[in-house]
Amino acid sequence: MVMISSLLLRFSRRQLHTIVSKDTIKPCCPTPSHSRTYNLSLIDQTVTNGYVPIVAFYPCSTVNQNFHEKTIELKNSLRQTLNYYYPFAGRMKRTDPTNVDCSDDGVEFVEACNNNSLSDFLQQSDHKNLDQLFPNGLIWLNQNGPIQEQNINATSLISPFSVQVNHFACGGIAVATSLSHKIGDASSLLTFLKHWAAITSRSQTKIDIRPHFITNKPTTLKLSNTSHYKPPDSVSRSFVFSNTKIKELQAKVIALTMYSKEPILNPTRVEVITWLLHKCAVAAATKTKLGKFKESGIMWPINLRNKLVERLPETTIGNIVYPMTFPVSNNNGDLMPNELIGELRKRKLKFQKFQNLEAAFRLVEEMSSETFTLETAESIENCYAYSSVCGYPMYDIDFGWGKPSKVTFGGSFKNLNILTDTPDGNGIEAQVSLDENDMNIVLNDPELLAFCC
Structure with missing residues (x-):
């Protein structure tokens, strides 16, 4: 007792x-x-x-x-x-x-x-x-x-x-x-x-x-009311990839694409982890949906601060990002690296042609906000968002008590994946949020576990 x-x-x-x-x-x-x-x-x-x-x-x-x-x-x-x-x-x-x-x-x-x-x-x-x-x-x-x-x-x-x-x-x-x-x-x-x-x-x-x-001019742009949107239930887990394991993953990506039409010869750490996470998430969703999961979408917010011809200071305040969105075929759960990484690179190159932020804003203005909202809502179930803050000085936030032992994002948002540097700087931590049934499968995925610490 x-x-x-x-x-x-x-x-x-x-x-x-x-x-x-x-x-x-x-x-x-x-x-x-x-x-x-x-x-x-x-x-x-x-x-x-x-x-x-x-x-x-x-x-x-x-x-x-x-x-x-x-x-x-x-x-x-x-x-x-x-x-x-x-x-x-x-x-x-x-x-x-x-x-x-x-x-x-x-x-x-x-x-x-x-x-x-x-x-x-x-x-x-x-x-x-x-x-x-x-x-x-x-x-x-x-x-x-x-x-x-x-x-x-x-x-x-x-x-x-x-x-x-x-x-x-x-x-x-x-x-x-x-x-x-x-x-x-x-x-x-x-x-x-x-x-x-x-x-x-x-x-x-x-x-x-x-x-x-940035001084922005007043605008009459009207957007749909999304304040009461309720995100689907999800669970979050963290996966840590050491630099040693990431090098092994990079070597695997190079080998898998060596004889393809678009070989990936110098994949970055973020690219290979994004490919692996997406491959495992889609494979899990295909199982839970009994094979009816045919296509997924990638949403990748690209930081425009250092992509424009007229570069902006890294301390620029605002949403200085543009959400790149593109479909990725399921291929029966066997997603090749060049299908994701290659497409991601092609779309990134387009943003290096923007002279300044005003040019990027003009592209947004040309889009119909209503159409944009509807398209996003229709694909939300199968759309996976990936965002990286690797390289950001997260562990330089010192209030006078020493550097933080951990810096992370709170909350859980279905299909949102955030990549951050590990506290020691010797790897990447992926914060992954998925449907609970999908997560249970991902947690036991042998390919993912082979590269996690």
Whole structure:
């Protein structure tokens, strides 16, 4: 009986995650009148309502202060950082916004405590346990809390950015942020986090991180209302590929395509992992759908910052991406690397012909937003999205407590696959979200397991 009570106590302690405070943090200085209206770009407006969720974990160290001191420090540095990122502290329409009112109303700052140690939380928790670390459940399209309420006023205003700081019993901390996808992509949020961390650690004099905002003209582009879209249920798992295993996979891809019409002689790490993940996911879906799964689609958001002839700063804020989408034949579950990698490369080359961002915007403007939305909805079941932030300085986000032990994305969105560098930089971690039945098959796929750590 004593043993059972002890186990129940340990189980309950692992589950205890409590919100202890909520505050609103406003910029230190008012936004100048000429910057009060931030117009969303055409690409921003085509993005479905949702939030980009990133969380960084920091173990306890001798540098760490107590919970209260760390919270005060983060709030003060956040006030300073918001001076540079004034749209983050503004307000925008709940549905189909075209601009942000940079009203300096501030961002919500939530503080929470978890009575588990950080190491135990990371080792014992399922991926879905990360959701509680984010403010108000603002994770991708799974907008729990206030945004999912019924009979809401579509013209009401919401904050595009929120923070939740999570304290663990060991002294470790997790800083979780949710940025509206309407005003920025993952690169935008990582730029913000690095800047905020630099100000907190008082190293901003060494690192010049200044956001680059693009002045967009007002537009009358009308989009379909997608605010109440409910994503299909899915589960997420992580697969880690060491650089040694990735080299073996690259060699396999070269061998498989050597005598084809389009050999892949120098595949990148991201390309070969994307091919393997897609091959395994499609094979699993074919089994669960009893062979009726004939064709899949690839959606790959290409970062335009370094692809245009007139290059943009890496610190450019906004959705500076373009979603490349193309079909991939099932081929009875035997997807050859050149069928995916070759097509991906061809489409990437087209974007290097754009002179500047305005040229890319013109392509978006030429598209019918209604047709685009319908085509996306019709193919969503068999469409797999792959996004890579490999090479981004995710592990340079140092608030003065040392580099994070882990940086990852929260939430789960069916058929979304995100590739990140491993903390030691010696491999790639793939965060894969699939239908539960498909995931059970993928977890036992011998070809995938042969290349995972």
